[in-house]
Amino acid sequence: MGRSTAEVDENQGEPEVGRIREAAEAADWAAVREQLTERPESEDRTWLITAVAETANVENWIPQAVEAEPGSALPLLVAGARHVNWGWEARTGARAQHVSREQFQVFHNRLRTAEKWLYAAAEREPEWVSPWYFLQMSGRGLQAGQTVARRRFEAAVRRHPHHLGAHQQHLQQLCDKWGGSHEEMHAFANRAVRDAPAGSMLGQLVALAHIEQWLALDSGADAEYLGQPEVTASLTEAAERSIWHEDFAYEQGWLQVYNTFAMAFSLTGDRELAKPCFEGTDGIITRFPWYYLDADPATAYRENRAAAR
Incomplete structure (x- = not known):
């Protein structure tokens, strides 16, 4: 039944996920952008952006990409996604009673920054689904409430009706x-x-x-x-x-x-x-x-x- 010494595959069997992680680790925005633009703005691109968002230190170089491309939504989207993940990293997966006030402050500050970038990306590219996927995650962390969460989910599925990630996030909510x-x-x-x-x-x-x-x-x-x-x-x-x-x-x-x-x-x-x-x-x-x-x-x-x- 399959491999005898199974280990976790962080790329989930998708070689392009590994490639974009490597580019993000190297702070190679040109390579990251090229790979993202090759994929349609759908589940495929959301998946790759998530891999970048999970990569350490992206927050240190992605603001420069935002400044260098003032008319582009893509660096805004990646910056917002990274700050969502970076925020949850500060909070950790612990129960709320085990998270310090300082951790919550950092968590919320990073999520608020993420939302500014994600909304800016959504305004520039109103047909994109990925900003709404990540806004579901930031909204839950900021305790935006069930009404806001439902609206963000609905915004995602209007653009991509069967987007697995958007449905997963709403299920969590x-x-x-x-x-x-x-x-x-x-x-x-x-x-x-x-x-x-x-x-x-x-x-x-x-x-x-x-x-x-x-x-x-x-x-x-x-x-x-x-x-x-x-x-x-x-x-x-x-x-x-x-x-x-x-x-x-x-x-x-x-x-x-x-x-x-x-x-x-x-x-x-x-x-x-x-x-x-x-x-x-x-x-x-x-x-x-x-x-x-x-x-x-x-x-x-x-x-x-x-x-x-």
Whole structure:
């Protein structure tokens, strides 16, 4: 079943992600810009911009690119995206009660700067979806509220109706921990899958919703929740409309979708259903969502894959 010594692939099986990371690490804006302009303003470009946004020190050189190209939206978009990620780096993934006042101040300052750049990019290129994807992330950090979050999500999907990243961000917004509810979260996931074409990667949302509810529950109650037959039925139906459908869209992010279903079925104990999901990954591990199970996602993946065998 795939590779025997699986490790996390930070590029998620996409060589161009590695190339743009290298260019960003080298502060080579010309190479970054060239690669971004080669991709349509859609999921593909959002994916690559995310890789740049996750790269350390981009915040030190991207303002010069903004100044050098005053008429261009692209450096504004990249600068905004980096500041969103940079802001969340300052906050860390800790619970709010474990984040200091100083951390929150840095977090919010960086997000406010990000929003200025992202709105400027959106004004210059009103058809672009990527600014609205990153504005969903900054808005959640700034606690802009559910109404603003919904408007930003709607702005994204008007431009790209089945944008996986935009849907993932809105699902997060609807989680109980961000002011939503389990009911809203599941309703959104199910509606998105129902309205999407067969074979859409949006099937992942159903699996993510079940994982998020599992994370929110206390020990014991979490296993009881995932052990319910209706959870398995829900996951199976979503997989059949997504990764197991003959028209499954092997687009940017498809490996993460397979990994998510593999983890979800592993958590429910449905090893026979988890097995084809693991096989579909061909041993390529995405950090998300396995880091929910272990600080070393590869360990979590390998242990659960072995059980599925």
